[in-house]
Amino acid sequence: MATYDLIIRNGNIVTLDSIVQGDIAIKEGKIKEVSIGEHLEAIAEREIDAEGQHILPGLIDTHVHFNEPGRTNWEGIQTGSRSLAAGGVTTYFDMPLNSTPPTINKENLELKRACSEEKSVVNYRFWGGLVPENIENIKELYENGVIGFKAFMSPSGIADFNHVDDVTIFKGMREIASVGSLLAVHAESTVICDQLAQEKQSQNKTSAKDFVESRPIISEIEAVRRIISYAEATGCKLHVVHASSRKVVDVINEAKQRGVDITVETCPHYLSLTLKDLEEKGGLAKCCPPLRDDQEVEQLWEAVANGEIDVIASDHSPAPASMKEVTNGDFFKAWGGISGAQSTLNIMLTEGHFNRNLPLGKIVELTATNPAKLFGLYPHKGIIAVDSDADLAIVNLTESFELKKEDLFYRHQHSPYVGRTFKGKVTTTIVNGDIVFEDGNITIVEKTEINS
Numbered sequence: 475m476a477t478y479d480l481i482i483r484n485g486n487i488v489t490l491d492s493i494v495q496g497d498i499a500i501k502e503g504k505i506k507e508v509s510i511g512e513h514l515e516a517i518a519e520r521e522i523d524a525e526g527q528h529i530l531p532g533l534i535d536t537h538v539h540f541n542e543p544g545r546t547n548w549e550g551i552q553t554g555s556r557s558l559a560a561g562g563v564t565t566y567f568d569m570p571l572n573s574t575p576p577t578i579n580k581e582n583l584e585l586k587r588a589c590s591e592e593k594s595v596v597n598y599r600f601w602g603g604l605v606p607e608n609i610e611n612i613k614e615l616y617e618n619g620v621i622g623f624k625a626f627m628s629p630s631g632i633a634d635f636n637h638v639d640d641v642t643i644f645k646g647m648r649e650i651a652s653v654g655s656l657l658a659v660h661a662e663s664t665v666i667c668d669q670l671a672q673e674k675q676s677q678n679k680t681s682a683k684d685f686v687e688s689r690p691i692i693s694e695i696e697a698v699r700r701i702i703s704y705a706e707a708t709g710c711k712l713h714v715v716h717a718s719s720r721k722v723v724d725v726i727n728e729a730k731q732r733g734v735d736i737t738v739e740t741c742p743h744y745l746s747l748t749l750k751d752l753e754e755k756g757g758l759a760k761c762c763p764p765l766r767d768d769q770e771v772e773q774l775w776e777a778v779a780n781g782e783i784d785v786i787a788s789d790h791s792p793a794p795a796s797m798k799e800v801t802n803g804d805f806f807k808a809w810g811g812i813s814g815a816q817s818t819l820n821i822m823l824t825e826g827h828f829n830r831n832l833p834l835g836k837i838v839e840l841t842a843t844n845p846a847k848l849f850g851l852y853p854h855k856g857i858i859a860v861d862s863d864a865d866l867a868i869v870n871l872t873e874s875f876e877l878k879k880e881d882l883f884y885r886h887q888h889s890p891y892v893g894r895t896f897k898g899k900v901t902t903t904i905v906n907g908d909i910v911f912e913d914g915n916i917t918i919v920e921k922t923e924i925n926s
């Protein structure tokens with residue numbers, strides 16, 4: 475009889491177009507057998523009875539800022555990766571900025587890689603940065619394994635990561651296209667946002683609403699339209715991150731239909747929070763682009779359901795509580811970034827599946843399969859199949875819970891989702907065949923702890 479490292483029995487296995495009960499056998503980090511409808515005649519060192527639970531491919535969060543090296547007082551790979559494991563995420567792509575030094579050349583990439591090898595409890599990949607100073611480093615970054623390049627079209631909030639001017643966009647995209655990679659963009663218009671912010675601030679209009687009005691949807695649309703033209707001029711593959719509105723998604727889809735090689739991400743916060751939350755929760759709910767209104771949230775869900783969004787990612791961009799405080803009612807000064815990576819699946823299940831009938835297969839597609847396909851990880855990741863990596867999230871869909879700050883594994887235990895009731899709880903997360911999270915606890919010991 476076959477012997478495995480781990481067998482998960484009787485779970486409801488979620489694929490893109492079906493949910494079937496079966497057993498999954500794992501050995502040496504890979505899925506070796508998937509037995510649908512019948513008992514797998516095999517033994518294993520460890521068995522999990524997943525009767526009544528659902529098994530999803532582990533999520534791939536293509537957009538996190540873990541800020542290590544250099545800014546571990548904001549987050550860090552150990553805390554960040556643990557929070558992902560607790561949320562059913564088994565791979566992350568770390569952004570090039572908020573860490574110091576930023577990932578804009580090979581040396582800095584190696585520094586980040588060393589930190590991750592030592593501390594991460596899940597799988598990872600790295601984004602390289604495109605800034606005005608590093609076009610000549612694109613090739614070496616790509617050759618050393620970055621999954622793509624990230625640029626800001628408006629100030630990033632981080633002094634050592636400059637936003638790109640149009641000349642850098644043009645030259646950078648030509649270079650990125652020539653190595654065969656892609657560019658991800660934070661698309662907001664510097665002209666529109668800076669001008670409106672100056673006008674608001676000079677009139678002492680600094681409320682949550684004023685902040686949101688200073689970064690209107692048209693500013694995203696302007697930047698997206700412009701960069702689409704550069705994509706067409708250079709042939710560079712483009713990925714627009716954190717679209718906050720269906721109106722932005724529409725512009726992207728129109729380009730897609732014309733044959734432009736372009737994809738779009740949105741984030742759980744644009745699907746679950748509004749200006750009202752910013753007013754109520756203060757800086758915890760501040761991000762750029764900002765939160766919109768109820769109608770925009772519903773329209774974005776329609777885009778998700780219609781297949782007009784390619785990827786859902788967290789844009790986890792945490793900071794210490796002191797930096798999230800709104801003082802004297804001034805929403806312009808607090809750090810812009812949502813701490814939310816642990817809750818992506820919870821929001822997709824509660825707000826998407828239970829509240830809006832979004833099929834589970836669609837959630838898998840947006841959070842695992844599409845990210846894997848887009849960034850060359852498929853079919854090793856993003857699917858439950860024989861020979862795929864054993865990266866899995868086991869979820870109890872019948873269980874509801876209220877998110878408490880003590881549940882959070884972040885460096886700073888705050889999030890705009892604290893106090894929210896979610897339906898669907900991650901009970902177990904498996905990475906490369908190892909159980910890394912089970913029943914509320916991280917169960918794997920990092921190399922750092924082994925060494926010390």
Ligand SMILES: NC(=O)N[C@H]1NC(=O)NC1=O
Binds near residue numbers: 631632660789
């Ligand atoms: N620098 C950084 O993390 N920026 C992120 N924060 C946010 O709210 N939007 C972003 O792009």
Ligand SMILES: [Zn+2]
Binds near residue numbers: 660715
């Ligand atoms: Zn961004």
